[in-house]
């Protein structure tokens with residue numbers, strides 16, 4: 164685990180802005196925002212898309228980054244609440260996606276009441292690997 168840098172706090176602020184602008188608990192359950200920083204320096208954001216098989220905010224942000232041609236990722240964060248006041252860890256499905264797409268990417272989360280970052284691959288030990 165590593166401590167956060169100024170760039171990490173900027174990324175958190177981008178995720179908070181994304182959910183602040185799109186928060187909608189009543190109609191679509193948009194309650195989580197995410198931001199991902201690519202090695203190119205670009206940042207992409209997303210909010211969760213709720214449905215029976217909805218997409219997490221991280222997946223929307225990753226999908227947007229990939230759609231823009233990004234393939235190398237530096238760090239990712241997800242926040243929950245009207246102003247994104249709560250940093251939340253990725254769910255199990257997102258952990259698998261992070262593991263498959265960006266095992267070396269830093270994931271920002273709250274651990275022992277401190278903001279920390281950890282490599283995506285460390286969030287999924289003994290992970291499933293697709294046959295190639």
Ligand SMILES: [Zn+2]
Pocket residue numbers: 219220221253254255256257258
């Ligand atoms: Zn998820």
